Structures are given as structure tokens and as C-alpha cells.
Amino acid sequence: MTDVLPPFLPGPTGIGTSAARLASRLATADPEPEDPVAEADPAYAHRPWGDGSAPPLYCPVTERVDDVLAAEVDDRLAAWMGECGFSEEETGQVRKTRFGRLVTLAHPDCDDVDRLLVSAKLNAAWWAADDLWADDTALGAVSEELPAKLTLAMAAMDPVPPAGEFTPGLDEALGNDRVLVALRSAVEYLTGYASPAQVQRVCYSTFAMFVSWTAYAAWRHTDRRPPAWEYLAARQHDSFYTSMTLIDVLGGYELTANVFYGPPVRSAAIQAGTASVLVNDLHSVTKDLADESPPCNMVLQIAADRGCSVREATEITVGLHNDLVRDFQAAHRELQAVPAPELHRFLRGLRAWMGGGFEWHATNPRYR
Numbered sequence: 348m349t350d351v352l353p354p355f356l357p358g359p360t361g362i363g364t365s366a367a368r369l370a371s372r373l374a375t376a377d378p379e380p381e382d383p384v385a386e387a388d389p390a391y392a393h394r395p396w397g398d399g400s401a402p403p404l405y406c407p408v409t410e411r412v413d414d415v416l417a418a419e420v421d422d423r424l425a426a427w428m429g430e431c432g433f434s435e436e437e438t439g440q441v442r443k444t445r446f447g448r449l450v451t452l453a454h455p456d457c458d459d460v461d462r463l464l465v466s467a468k469l470n471a472a473w474w475a476a477d478d479l480w481a482d483d484t485a486l487g488a489v490s491e492e493l494p495a496k497l498t499l500a501m502a503a504m505d506p507v508p509p510a511g512e513f514t515p516g517l518d519e520a521l522g523n524d525r526v527l528v529a530l531r532s533a534v535e536y537l538t539g540y541a542s543p544a545q546v547q548r549v550c551y552s553t554f555a556m557f558v559s560w561t562a563y564a565a566w567r568h569t570d571r572r573p574p575a576w577e578y579l580a581a582r583q584h585d586s587f588y589t590s591m592t593l594i595d596v597l598g599g600y601e602l603t604a605n606v607f608y609g610p611p612v613r614s615a616a617i618q619a620g621t622a623s624v625l626v627n628d629l630h631s632v633t634k635d636l637a638d639e640s641p642p643c644n645m646v647l648q649i650a651a652d653r654g655c656s657v658r659e660a661t662e663i664t665v666g667l668h669n670d671l672v673r674d675f676q677a678a679h680r681e682l683q684a685v686p687a688p689e690l691h692r693f694l695r696g697l698r699a700w701m702g703g704g705f706e707w708h709a710t711n712p713r714y715r
């Protein structure tokens with residue numbers, strides 16, 4: 348496979364296009380455009396969600412539902428979390444949330460439980476950091492403490508070389524917090540399946556995600572409500588893009604760094620990750636509103652910006668999501684011209700992740 352995509356390929360078209368459409372939709376709530384060719388693609392559907400009262404999400408279909416395989420991944424994940432130091436109550440909660448099911452839905456080209464666990468462990472560890480440190484006040488999240496914890500998380504994931512008398516203190520800290528233990532163990536496990544470039548891709552997309560978390564913490568701490576555009580800019584680096592960096596690892600192949608980071612592929616992956624995380628925001632509104640200090644959420648930011656109802660803000664968010672998916676779909680179609688089997692597999696993996704992520708959110712007790 349060539350390392351650099353041919354120059355005739357289009358550069359990023361998606362986020363800019365969607366942002367322009369969002370701007371006009373924020374002003375007018377336009378009906379969605381229809382492209383008969385795209386709409387006829389059997390890989391996509393208008394999928395009802397929630398209680399069915401909001402407009403459907405235009406989303407890839409779910410390629411695989413295998414609850415036997417998912418249960419096996421969930422069992423092994425719960426055992427691993429116990430080894431990392433999570434309490435029985437916490438592992439019970441993780442069992443209910445079923446990250447094993449998430450990754451089984453999201454990676455339909457992987458049947459191997461050991462490989463599925465690469466993604467299950469990392470997603471569970473990311474979510475543990477997000478819930479326990481960043482988002483959930485009732486679970487002890489304290490905004491002022493978050494940046495220092497995230498700094499240690501980087502040291503746990505991307506071990507620093509020995510530094511003499513300063514190393515034992517760090518080692519002790521890394522061993523004393525179950526979230527740090529989980530992050531370190533998940534990356535160690537990843538290295539058994541991934542190339543160094545893939546491992547660092549996972550680490551650095553996580554670190555970019557952490558920067559967004561610190562912005563949320565600062566906004567919370569200072570009681571500043573960011574406008575929707577600013578929240579979205581943060582959310583685009585705090586999205587399921589991070590989870591999607593594992594698509595080729597689970598598939599047992601490698602998209603080389605220059606293709607992975609080439610503008611058209613990077614743009615398509617960010618579109619897919621952002622669309623998937625908007626599905627999360629749509630499902631999380633009630634949960635987020637229940638927090639004594641509600642975390643940022645695209646629906647809530649739009650409602651506050653425009654002084655409109657949650658229902659109207661939901662419709663606008665659905666529209667943005669659907670535009671992103673349509674932009675992804677168009678980019679995917681254009682990239683079919685590149686003679687690169689791994690690239691096609693990866694793009695199909697992005698599409699499958701969106702379909703699996705939708706299914707998981709739509710059926711998960713965490714969002715009821």
C-alpha cells in the first residue's frame with residue numbers, strides 16, 4: 348500500500364461543510380437535504396432512537412450483533428477490572444454498561460476475544476477516568492483535581508524513562524489509583540497486538556482528548572458556559588475517534604501512519620468519531636441534567652445559546668449528526684478510487700463503528 352495518498356484525492360471536506368450547514372441550521376432549522384444516490388445505500392438507514400419522538404438518526408446499519416461473543420468479552424473485562432483494583436460494585440456497574448458488547452458491535456471484523464479485549468480494556472479505562480475523575484460529581488469528580496490526574500494518566504500510558512530518585516514516587520502514585528493501573532495495563536496489553544506507531548497513535552489521541560477534558564473542567568470550575576461551536580471544537584477531539592484508532596489493530600492489519608493521518612482519512616475519521624459522540628450526547632441529556640453540576644453536552648449548549656427548548660436543540664443536534672454522516676459517506680465514496688485494500692477496510696471499519704455505537708447507545712441501560 349502506498350504511504351501517501353495520490354494528490355488528486357480531495358482534501359478534507361466534511362467538518363467545514365457540516366459547520367456551514369450547522370450555522371444555517373442554527374439560524375433556520377432547515378429540513379435535511381436528500382441525495383437519492385446516498386439514501387439508496389443499504390449500508391445506511393434512518394434509525395429511530397430514544398422514545399421515538401425526535402427525528403431519526405441517519406446512520407450506518409449495525410453489521411453484527413453477537414451477544415454470546417459479547418458476554419465472553421464482558422466476563423473477561425470484569426475479571427480484569429477486578430485485578431486492576433475496581434470494587435465489586437464498580438465491576439458490577441461495568442458489567443451492566445457492557446463495554447464488551449460495545450466493542451463486539453463496533454468491530455464486526457474481529458471474532459477474537461483476546462483482540463476484542465484490547466478495545467474493551469481501553470474503552471473501559473477511558474470511561475472510568477471520564478466518570479470518576481471528570482464528569483460524575485456523585486462519583487467524586489472534582490474539576491480542580493482533573494488536570495494533575497490526567498498528567499499522571501499520560502505517564503501511566505506512555506511510560507517515562509527512569510529518573511533516579513524521582514522515579515519511586517511516580518511508580519507509587521501509578522500503582523495506587525485503580526484508573527491509572529487500568530490505563531497502564533490496557534496499553535501494555537495493546538502492545539501485544541499493535542505496532543509502535545499504532546500504540547502511539549492511541550496514546551496521543553487519548554492525550555488530545557484529555558486536553559478537551561481540562562477545558563470542560565475549567566468551564567465547570569469558572570461557571571462558564573461555552574457556546575455550542577466552542578464545545579463542538581473540544582468535542583471533536585474528545586470523541587469516539589479515540590476508540591476508532593483501534594479499528595485496524597482489532598482487524599489484524601495496519602493502516603500506515605501517513606495514510607492514517609493523511610487529510611482525507613483524518614477528516615473522515617474525525618467525522619465518524621464526532622457523529623458517534625453526538626449520538627452519545629443525544630442519549631445522555633437526561634443523565635447529564637441529573638448531575639448537580641451538569642457536564643457539557645451539545646444539546647444543552649445549543650438550548651442555552653438559542654434559548655430554545657431541549658426538544659428543538661435535539662432536532663438541531665440530530666441534523667448536525669446526519670450532515671456529518673452524509674459527509675463521511677461522500678468522503679468514503681470518493682476514497683473508493685484509491686487502490687489500497689487496507690484503506691478500504693479501515694473506512695468500512697469507521698462506518699461499522701458508527702453503526703455499532705448507535706446500537707449500543709440505543710439499547711444501553713446507562714442512557715435510560
Ligand SMILES: CC(C)=CCC/C(C)=C(/C)COP(=O)(O)OP(=O)(O)O
Nearest residue numbers: 470473474477585586587589590631
Ligand atoms: C473514547 C472514550 C470512550 C472516552 C470516554 C469518554 C468519552 C470521550 C465519551 C465518548 C463519552 O462521553 P461522555 O462523557 O459524554 O459519555 P457519557 O454520556 O458519560 O456516557
